[in-house]
Amino acid sequence: MPQPPTDYTDLAKRIRGWARELGFQQVGIAGVELDADEVHLLDWLAAGRHGEMAYMEKHGTRRSRPAELQPGTLRVISVRMDYLAADAREGWEVLGDASRAYVARYALGRDYHKLMRNRLQKLAERIAEAIGPFGYRAFVDSAPVLERALARDSGLGWIGKHTCLISREAGSWFFLGELYTDLPLPVDAPVGAHCGTCTRCIDICPTQAIVAPYQVDARRCISYLTIELSGPIPPELRRPIGNRIFGCDDCQLVCPWNKYARPTGESGFAVRHGLDDSALVDLFAWSEAEFGQRTEGSAIRRTGYTGWLRNIAVALGNAPHSPAIVAALEARRSHPSELVREHVAWALAEQAAKAAATTT
Structure with missing residues (x-):
């Protein structure tokens, strides 16, 4: 029938x-x-x-x-x-502590x-x-x-x-x-835009990736640089990256509409392995096996282990000078990956410059 x-x-x-x-x-x-x-x-x-x-x-x-x-x-x-x-540590707090690693909230x-x-x-x-x-x-x-x-x-x-x-x-x-x-369902009406004259997201972008309203140049975006880019991060963009090791949320953190955001009730999105508030030197010490185990079922896998080390090396170069950071970088100076070695060398030079500045 x-x-x-x-x-x-x-x-x-x-x-x-x-x-x-x-x-x-x-x-x-x-x-x-x-x-x-x-x-x-x-x-x-x-x-x-x-x-x-x-x-x-x-x-x-x-x-x-x-x-x-x-x-x-x-x-x-x-x-x-x-x-x-x-349960995640507040984003601006992590970004304000240059010895800690910032991971985009979606990947925690x-x-x-x-x-x-x-x-x-x-x-x-x-x-x-x-x-x-x-x-x-x-x-x-x-x-x-x-x-x-x-x-x-x-x-x-x-x-x-x-x-x-x-x-x-x-x-x-x-x-x-x-x-x-393929169902001919009734469609919903779009809502109007409510950004108005606000330009906070454009102004806050560390690398000026939002080149105009509604236009992002991915080549300058920290999310692209730390996740999608397979090669070296352009030297001129390394300092602006700060301690962001996987993605970037600045444009969302500053958006006034996020005062209405609600914490998720989805248990699967709860913070894993303390990645909302980890020390850079601790994450840099992960072996490839540890990276694989601790990022199982995580979006962070996308960057790969060498990309992970590359990103953290940049963040360590941007951190305040400390013997612990220099020691951590020295331990990776002869890493098998040329990509990692290059970024470690850059970070060590940054740390050396900061050490010299404190003694003059």
């Missing part, structure tokens, strides 16, 4: 309820027209602002045309999951990719239980998807001048995920 026609308005309401039950704080539904965003993306790529992230251009227009990535896509269900850990706990993708799969299964088989595909920062543009169009927030998505109710400390679907 054929199933009765689906009431898609009612289904959309039920999808929101199921999403909340699965741990998502917000859900919205968008269409797939991203023409203006495609122009912005192509201009950004043409300017070379993606740096070494060749994957940003190799997918062509599939990033801005959902139906090319997943044939049959009519709607995108966007979800938000808050990640700010209640469990890697979000698998966790959110599993939840999205469960959401799809609940939809299928209600209406029968349908076409879908789940994404969590894992494919050519313009997730912020889709989240904006689904009413989850607006894209700020730092290019992060901002919610009036929740700030910007959250992850995004998408469920591409």
Whole structure:
């Protein structure tokens, strides 16, 4: 016996309820027209602002045309999951202590990719239980998807001048995920932008990576330099990195809308291994085996062990002079990786200059 026609308005309401039950704080539904965003993306790529992230251009227009990535896509269900850990040391405090390591707040706990993708799969299964088989595909920062543009169009927030998505109710400390679907669900209305004349994110950026409102040059961004970049960090950008060893949150820490951010209730995002408040010399002493064990199930794995040492060496060079830091760097002076050796040599020179300055 054929199933009765689906009431898609009612289904959309039920999808929101199921999403909340699965741990998502917000859900919205968008269409797939991203023409203006495609122009912005192509201009950004043409300017070379993606740096070494060749994957940003190799997918062509599939990033801005959902139906090319997943044939049959009519709607995108966007979800938000808050990640700010209640037990983490306050960000500005860590940044203000140059002997400690700053790790981007999103990477302090469990890697979000698998966790959110599993939840999205469960959401799809609940939809299928209600209406029968349908076409879908789940994404969590894992494919050519313009997730912020889709989240904006689904009413989850607006894209700020730092290019992060901002919610009036929740700030910007959250992850995004998408469920591409062939269901003709009713779409939500986008919300207006509320950055106004504020330029705090632009002004605070340590490397001036936000070259204009809504335009980030990844080649200068600390998140790119400490995670995506595989080679040496440009010498002129090393001092501005400070003690940021994995990612950067300055533009979010300064954003006034984050006064509305709420700590996550997701236990998987709780701080692991004290990474919210670790001494640089302690992390620099990790062996490759320790790095593998302590970053298991963590987004930090993406930088790799040599990238980890490279980043910490820069931070140690930026730290106040101390014999302990010099000893830690000397212990890595002959590291097998040329990348590590180069950054250690730079850091030792920085430490020597600081020592000389204190004796004159």
